[in-house]
Amino acid sequence: MAIRRRTLLKGALGAGALAGLAGCGGGDDGGGGGGAVTFGSNWSDEVPKNAIAAMMKGHDAEVSINTVDHNSFQENINNYLQGGPDDVFGWFAGYRMQFFAEQGLVGDISDVWSDIGSGFSEAMKQQATGADGKQYFVPLYYYPWAVFYRKSVWAERGYTPPATMDEFVALSKQMQGDGLVPLSFGDSDGWPAMGTFDYLNLRINGYDFHVELMAGERPWNSQEVKNVFDAWRELLPYHQPDALGRTWQEAAQTLLRKESGMYLIGMFMGQQFPEGPERDDLDFFPFPEIDPAVGADAVEAPIDGFMMAARPRNEEGAKDLLRYLGTAEAEDAYLAVDPNNVAAHDDADTSGYSALQKKSQELVSGAKSISQFLDRDTRPDFASTVMIPSLQAFLRDPDDVDGLTKSIEEQKASIFGG
Template sequence: MSPRSFGAGGVPAIGRRTLLKGMLGAGALAGLTACGSDSGGSGGGEVTLGSNWSDAVPKKAIAEVMGKFSGPKVKINTIDHNSFQENINSYLQGGPDDVFGWFAGNRMQFFAEQGLAGDISDVWKTIGGGFSDAMKQQSTGKDGKQYFVPLYYYPWAVFYRKSVWQEKGYTAPKTLDEFTALSQKMQQDGLVPVAFGDKDGWPAMGTFDYLNLRLNGYDFHVSLMAGEKAWTSNEVKTVFDTWRGLLPYHQPDSLGRTWQEAAQSVLNKQSGMYLLGLFVGQQFPEGADRDDLDFFPFPEIDSAIGADVVEAPIDGFMMSARPRNESGAKDLLKFLGTAPAEDTYLKSDPNNIGANNDADSSGYNDLQKKAQTLVSGAKSISQFLDRDTRPDFASTVMIPSLQAFIKNPNDVDSLLKSIESQKKSIFGG
């Protein structure tokens, strides 16, 4: 990997980085009834947007962006983020909106291959100059056509409140042994060391990913997500054994807690650390509380592998296969692929990094600047477990399996045998 590289405007170009190939997946959007029709076309009138930006901060940011669009009126249909992901397949097979929010890479490719997403290669002829080659790669289907417009990306790291750490004299751990020692000290000081909420099933994937990346390396992680490595291997068993040793430092009863509720325990100075994406800042009120937020990279476990792989998912937009207002949808996507559109979004939700090379980073807060540096200095960049493997495997196997492990971490062998059996059924072989 090359050293830090930046595009215009000071935004790090992702072009020379290795981006994890995987297959994301999701379910179906049963709860969202869109205004699109099955016939497709280029009729006039409003453009509909299926939005999974349902939390207050990103919801407002999306509304601000759409308000800047000079084309047809945009009708925003907002659905709870998790429901959107779980029901995306049914949504796309039904009457989806003209444009919808989704994720880059193989998760995008999965629906493009099924003919459930619209080819927007002509849009990229207009916007392509603003993105790195890697951003374009993550927006391209296996057929070589483009299906996705990136909006922003965000790294996962371990977040904490600076004021709490200064008061207690804590320093950021660089190794897992130091992380464990810090957790023990936090317990002695009356803090829950690690905030944790996995009610929605996906947050724990971040913990698994980082442990696997730090213990077994990037290439193994890629192969495991592709179904090419056995879940019953010693490498994977070591991941769960290591995780089991860390669970006593995690917030208890996590399966009944959302990620937002876990974030509140950090905000309220009840928990000392929290592994999550940069979007955690949405839960910290703008001003002193958000300025008090800081992070450190997930620590090294094996010095031979290091800690230079970062999870940094990319979010953005796609077009349905048969939009009711195709011309309006493509005009909207051309706008959404511009730096001004990203700047508008990030002004309201400064908890991500703009994907366009020309996005204005001059107004980035300290947290965004630090996140930008973290990603640009990474040797390799992964997306996220449920974006890196097959959708059916992520949703039907990994979510319940990780929750089962959290509930009962003492029967790893049986759990991994079950995962491997289901993996073979889904992937074949």
Template sequence: MTRPQSEAEYLASIVPPSIRGVDRRTLLRGAVGVGALLGTGALAACSSGSTSSGGATSGPITGTVTLGSNQSDAVPKAAVQSVVDAFQKANSGVTVKVNTVDHNTFQENINNYLQGSPDDVFTWFSGYRMRFFASKDLASDISDVWSSSITGMSDALKKASTGDDGKQYFVPSTYYPWAVFYRKSLFKDKGYQVPKTLDDLKTLGAQMQKDGIAPIAFGDKDGWPAMGTFDQLNLRINGYDFHISLMAGKESWTDPKVKKVFDTWAGILPIHQADPLGRTWQEAAQALQQKKAGMYVLGSFVAQQFAKGAEQDDLDFFTFPEVDSTIGTDAIEAPIDGYMMSKSPKNEAAAKKLLAFVGSPDAQNIAVKADPSVIATNDGADQAAYTALQKKSVEFVKSAKSIAQFMDRDTRPDFASTVMIPAIQSFLKNPKDIDGLCNSIEQQKKSIFGS
């Protein structure tokens, strides 16, 4: 799939005005897995209101609107329901039927889901992943929702919601940073210091092992979490621009620069939890929560595994340590989530009403209160009510010069799901054959990207 935008446009920023003000704000586009989504029929009643070609309704908006959600973990699932409850309260004539599917199943099988009988509205991701399905004519143009109802979003966020044809297909809701998370009380009790460099991280890891603690929690049973570690290392070793080009299929995976990433990763695998392929990210997070592990490279959604209050207040994070002083640590990842409308919704009027609501400050205030691991995208949201972790997340993103999404959002969907997931899991099983690994990835990349 070729990019219709220039490289500069393609790498544009997508964070709200409240966290802008840096020298260079860029955000990489994402990708999506493909397959056949099972078990989510779209059951909806038609709206009694008629819809004009511009999307405006000429009568009352009523009936049932279906929402397909990938937010299957307890905390985000409850957050979605809280937003839905508030919407229904404000729109008494509309009922929202939420169809929740396991997060990984939803992502892996989204393609056939959208070609089958999808829900009216569905949760998804900004950037490349959104543009991919818009370009395949599997999502509806919601430009009228943006022009009539969406306020408080930065131009960059609107751009991240815009398809190749210049129309909007996505409403951003929340975002979250990836970093290295730890418990403040454990570091204080043991006298640990936040590592600034990779050597510092190795030294700290050795000390934690002496103390009977697994240095870095690690779980890759679902295939995607370890992608985050690759991203962090590639950003630190080769810089943001190379990472962009690699994800775009413009660099060779046999390049010594890529091999250095895997070699460096192999060097720090001993300070990770063993046997990661048998452990989910939630199970790894529980090791951090129970202080059986000292750190965890993950998104701030790790907080979902901590009890609200004292436990979550004890959670902190730092940026992935420096590997090369000439590269530094000013590139991070901060994926953005939101909502889209399927190609032929059964209740278009109610679907657009719901989309307008989820993009509002009121809805996002509800969402981030229910799930303190994420940040609102609307600049009108009430940041005064943020937890310490949320406030730090805002500043963390604000201080970054370059922002990526995540490997499985950053590249072609087929490359991410059919090549990189098994490749990384193969590496975790046998980190010694880096040449063979990189050769295999490159051959498959050429087949998929055509170069």
């Protein structure tokens, strides 16, 4: 898997305080305590929750799992880490990891990596490394974002995967004529729409522009960004209406019920399809090319995994747990229950991979550039307080792109400075 990043993004913790995570936290006694290791989990949907439980059973010491709703966990992570976090917790690679490492809110696990490092590619290690060169993250899996569809529906209608945006729009119109909603869409949680923005931006402006924009180095009221929103506005008639009142899971159900033809989402959407013929009916194609000069070789493929609190109650136990979580056996145990991702460990068992997993692995390994998703590639405070409401404002009123981008740029300047 060839993941590369051209820039190590830097940032500072936002001033806005967030409500603490209810029920979370092992407390802080300077790392000298013992007892069961506490694990803060944001894997709250049924399938991944069961997979985490199955994986933890393979550890040779007691682990107390504290599961919190995924969105609540993300939205309140600042207070969680500044309060009494669990010894080990689930989080994300890349910038989202680096951000908290720079604030001293997570623990250095470089010694853990000296034991587990041989099982991961150099690219994976880079995604686990902070700006100071130390490791803070243990990867579990990655999953690409792509356009998913049901093979049976497409075979019945004679549809073929589009390679360009013109073909994508023509197919969407054909689906409307056939009585289907072309694109499932739900954004009540705020983050799913980021995937659409990212892919349009990657296809129109390229990967370097994406990185620089997320780092606050490019103006949001530039013509390049306006072009992204203009292109999105032209696609909105093919999206499922009233997206702000629908979760991504509810949108996935319309694809399951064969009411829609496509869905731009992460590979995790397979969780919404019953195991067996229904899940086997899923397939995907890469987001289409818009500009031949830019191409379509950039892929969104977020990496999920684990981190340690800066001052865990049971540091020795926390690091032992992380050493276990950094094994192929642990990843195999997880993916046996939740086969909707691709293992990060080089030695993970891929013999039982589904066609979807194999195709996902091929897509990511063949990509020239890998992004981690908008809310993982930029400052957490900017993503949550500016971009979520701004993208939802665009979905409510897509015609005022000038006003929208001006507002984003003004808010960006106050957060990033300059």
